[in-house]
Amino acid sequence: MNPDDIVAGLNPVQREAVVNSQGPLLILAGAGSGKTRVIVHRIAYLIMVREVAPQEIMAVTFTNKAAQEMRERVRAMIGPVAQSMWISTFHSSCARILRNHGDRLGFSAKFSIYADKEQIALLKEVSRKLNLSATMFPAEYLRSAIDNAKNRGVDPDEYALEARQTHNPKSQVVAKVYKLYQESLKENDALDFGDLIFLTVALFNKHPELLESYRERFHYILVDEYQDTNEVQYRLINMLAEPRRNLCVVGDDDQSIYSWRGAQIKNILDFESDYPESKVVRLEENYRSTATILAAANQVIAGNRKRKGKDLWTKNCSGDLVSLFLGSNEADECSYVIKRISTSVREPGDFAIFYRTNAQSRIFEEGLSRRGIPYIIVGGTKFYDRAEIRNLLAYLKVVNNERDGVSLQRILNIPTRGVGKTSVEHLQVYAEENRLSFWETMERLDAEALIRGKARSALLGLRDMILQWRRDQGECKPSQICARIIAEIGFAEWLQKNNDPVQAQTRGENVAELLNAIELWEDEQENPTLAAYLENVALINDDCLSVEEASRVTLMTIHRAKGLEFDEVFLVGLEEGLFPGKRSYEKPELLEEERRLCYVGMTRAREKLHMSACRIRRLYGQTVDSRPSRFLMEIPLELMRREDRHRSSIFKSEASAGAPPKETFSRFQRGVGSQPTSRRKPGPTKKFGLTKSIDQSSPFPQGCRVEHAVFGPGVVAGVKGSGDETKLDIIFRDRGRKLLLLKFANLQKLG
DNA sequence: TTCGGAACCCTTTTT
DNA sequence: GGGTTCCGAA
Numbered sequence A: 001m002n003p004d005d006i007v008a009g010l011n012p013v014q015r016e017a018v019v020n021s022q023g024p025l026l027i028l029a030g031a032g033s034g035k036t037r038v039i040v041h042r043i044a045y046l047i048m049v050r051e052v053a054p055q056e057i058m059a060v061t062f063t064n065k066a067a068q069e070m071r072e073r074v075r076a077m078i079g080p081v082a083q084s085m086w087i088s089t090f091h092s093s094c095a096r097i098l099r100n101h102g103d104r105l106g107f108s109a110k111f112s113i114y115a116d117k118e119q120i121a122l123l124k125e126v127s128r129k130l131n132l133s134a135t136m137f138p139a140e141y142l143r144s145a146i147d148n149a150k151n152r153g154v155d156p157d158e159y160a161l162e163a164r165q166t167h168n169p170k171s172q173v174v175a176k177v178y179k180l181y182q183e184s185l186k187e188n189d190a191l192d193f194g195d196l197i198f199l200t201v202a203l204f205n206k207h208p209e210l211l212e213s214y215r216e217r218f219h220y221i222l223v224d225e226y227q228d229t230n231e232v233q234y235r236l237i238n239m240l241a242e243p244r245r246n247l248c249v250v251g252d253d254d255q256s257i258y259s260w261r262g263a264q265i266k267n268i269l270d271f272e273s274d275y276p277e278s279k280v281v282r283l284e285e286n287y288r289s290t291a292t293i294l295a296a297a298n299q300v301i302a303g304n305r306k307r308k309g310k311d312l313w314t315k316n317c318s319g320d321l322v323s324l325f326l327g328s329n330e331a332d333e334c335s336y337v338i339k340r341i342s343t344s345v346r347e348p349g350d351f352a353i354f355y356r357t358n359a360q361s362r363i364f365e366e367g368l369s370r371r372g373i374p375y376i377i378v379g380g381t382k383f384y385d386r387a388e389i390r391n392l393l394a395y396l397k398v399v400n401n402e403r404d405g406v407s408l409q410r411i412l413n414i415p416t417r418g419v420g421k422t423s424v425e426h427l428q429v430y431a432e433e434n435r436l437s438f439w440e441t442m443e444r445l446d447a448e449a450l451i452r453g454k455a456r457s458a459l460l461g462l463r464d465m466i467l468q469w470r471r472d473q474g475e476c477k478p479s480q481i482c483a484r485i486i487a488e489i490g491f492a493e494w495l496q497k498n499n500d501p502v503q504a505q506t507r508g509e510n511v512a513e514l515l516n517a518i519e520l521w522e523d524e525q526e527n528p529t530l531a532a533y534l535e536n537v538a539l540i541n542d543d544c545l546s547v548e549e550a551s552r553v554t555l556m557t558i559h560r561a562k563g564l565e566f567d568e569v570f571l572v573g574l575e576e577g578l579f580p581g582k583r584s585y586e587k588p589e590l591l592e593e594e595r596r597l598c599y600v601g602m603t604r605a606r607e608k609l610h611m612s613a614c615r616i617r618r619l620y621g622q623t624v625d626s627r628p629s630r631f632l633m634e635i636p637l638e639l640m641r642r643e644d645r646h647r648s649s650i651f652k653s654e655a656s657a658g659a660p661p662k663e664t665f666s667r668f669q670r671g672v673g674s675q676p677t678s679r680r681k682p683g684p685t686k687k688f689g690l691t692k693s694i695d696q697s698s699p700f701p702q703g704c705r706v707e708h709a710v711f712g713p714g715v716v717a718g719v720k721g722s723g724d725e726t727k728l729d730i731i732f733r734d735r736g737r738k739l740l741l742l743k744f745a746n747l748q749k750l751g
Numbered sequence B: 001t002t003c004g005g006a007a008c009c010c011t012t013t014t015t
Numbered sequence C: 001g002g003g004t005t006c007c008g009a010a
Helices: A003-007 A012-019 A035-048 A064-078 A080-084 A090-105 A116-129 A139-152 A156-165 A169-187 A193-206 A208-217 A231-241 A265-269 A291-301 A330-342 A358-370 A387-400 A405-411 A421-433 A438-443 A453-472 A478-488 A491-498 A501-524 A530-539 A588-602 A652-656 A663-670
Strands: A025-029 A057-061 A086-089 A112-114 A190-192 A220-223 A247-251 A279-283 A322-327 A351-355 A375-377 A553-557 A566-571 A605-614 A616-619 A622-625 A640-642 A705-708 A712-720 A727-732 A736-741 A747-749
Touching: A003 A012, A003 A035, A012 A035, A012 A279, A025 A035, A035 A057, A035 A064, A035 A220, A035 A247, A057 A064, A057 A090, A064 A080, A064 A086, A086 A090, A090 A193, A090 A208, A090 A231, A090 A530, A112 A116, A112 A193, A112 A405, A112 A530, A116 A139, A116 A169, A116 A190, A116 A405, A139 A169, A139 A193, A139 A231, A156 A169, A169 A190, A190 A193, A193 A208, A193 A231, A208 A231, A220 A231, A231 A247, A291 A322, A291 A588, A291 A605, A322 A330, A330 A358, A330 A566, A330 A605, A351 A358, A358 A375, A358 A553, A387 A405, A387 A453, A387 A478, A387 A491, A387 A501, A387 A530, A405 A438, A421 A438, A438 A453, A453 A478, A478 A491, A478 A501, A478 A530, A491 A501, A501 A530, A566 A588, A588 A605
Parallel strands: A025 A247, A025 A279, A057 A086, A057 A220, A112 A190, A220 A247, A322 A605, A322 A640, A351 A553, A351 A566, A375 A553, A566 A605
Antiparallel strands: A616 A622, A705 A712, A705 A747, A712 A727, A727 A736
């Protein structure tokens, strides 16, 4: 094939990235620079021009969505041969490897994958065995400590050594937990997410010949979002790529926002020293945003020191200024956002609202629904995290994997069948004393007088059902087994009985939806086994079930927004202490990450960007005075337009809360820059948002209660202008806020 | 076993 | 403020 055909339509830099197919390559891909396009073309180039066999290429991403899109687009370019390529997430690539060779580490090919909830359940069991106090060592604390260790590539022995060396008593306890937890996982024939990667690395370390075989297989390795890789992922990739060094990493150091999950920005920053012979390509032309938005974003990110350095530019027009709205409180901020959405010619689906923390979403949700504007909140409790779904999945896991004790214990009394705490304890003790798995203990119920009465017969019944379902696996599809389980345990009836009618309804629907989802999945599979389905659920935990409608306003955290784009974006809550968050103050690295987060949020916008902050915010039940975020200060005033100038200071809290003068606000009022951290200046400071000169001679001064013939009762929030031009800013009790010309308003004074 | 109320926590969460 | 979790009482 003619190389020119492959690179046709790419800009010169993109071509560089595609054509440089041999040796290590770092592609610094700015936001909206056509990254995926480059990756896809690069793969096509390798196969079509360099005649690399597809199965010699491994492409790794972080999300299923990214993997899917990449796979789809490659297939569209080169056809079905793409099928034999490994394009998948870190986790599913590793799961695949471990299913093939996990026996060398003591796992079967059917191992269960434990998500957070199951990790916690197992950790509680471990804590109990070690007699740990749940207050001193909450399961969640242990979970994240162990998770961190795995991300760092630290095994239990190394962890114990670390703990001893640092004389940290708490860590020494965690070390014990970590060790026992790993043993328990093995007994349950289960792995957690961290294990998938870490144990793959361990497998390769322990069995060099296996590593060699994969090195032989994968001649070309490509990693997307390289800035988000953690230590083990880094090790994995680099060990595989070592002999041939055909490693292409794509990423953007300016969009590294997952350090708290173990991502190491240094991986991308140090790539050039890891591979001195490497080439670097910078994709800086942006095809997404207006020049104004980019200029603003560039200014913000320029405040970071630890970065490769990159300036996005575009041929797009300059577009609108960035709108800046400084509200009095979050209700005010919210109504600004909603007003802009409801008065726009755009469709709801063109808008997105991004916030730093999930807690901020509620007010927007309420406001939008009150106005009847369709919206979707991305995030929150996922489908597969709902209790009823997890219960059914636990059943399926038990059917699939005999040794999975965590899932078995979960379902013992679901639906309630009279197996209480004491019975479970008896079983646990017996299992422990006889070194049996939980399932083996259940098998001995006949022979041993372990448990008596109702619990005994219930357990025997459950055991027989499980045995039957396991036999069914031969001729039944997973969906049929699942349906059988639901029917035979009386799950629907139990849900009815134990929930209020509304909840019972949704839970029932969820169960139906699960069956539906399994069937959909089966339709796409050649060989739909239960084990395969369970892996799919564990790793591809996507919410394709909640159909993403294009016609709704999208609400999500900025973290979730990475990789997406919208015509018009509202970035809300830009306040010191919230964004950047308070916790980032002490550490410069954390502050830099917050700044990157801001940059990510801003660069999602195609045409119009709004940024807003509140003067007063209720947070965790407390009302706090806030100042605008330093990130706002970093944007040149020429790029912004204030959207709240006409507004007056109607909010008593502002005058009476005794808030210290906020010179940062005055920066926007007077058009003079000031440092966010500057000390308080002497003398009076203009109050933010206050109408410049209140006409004290107005018959209806600020705060005056009035009655309007049509709008009813209200309060004068502000007065503007004078004489015939006098306008009153009034908040009506029932009709919201209006700006009225005094001479026409025909107001009655009240009280 | 199930409930209800007190106590607790509180960034972000690709897999 | 609110959601979750945990413990004790019925």
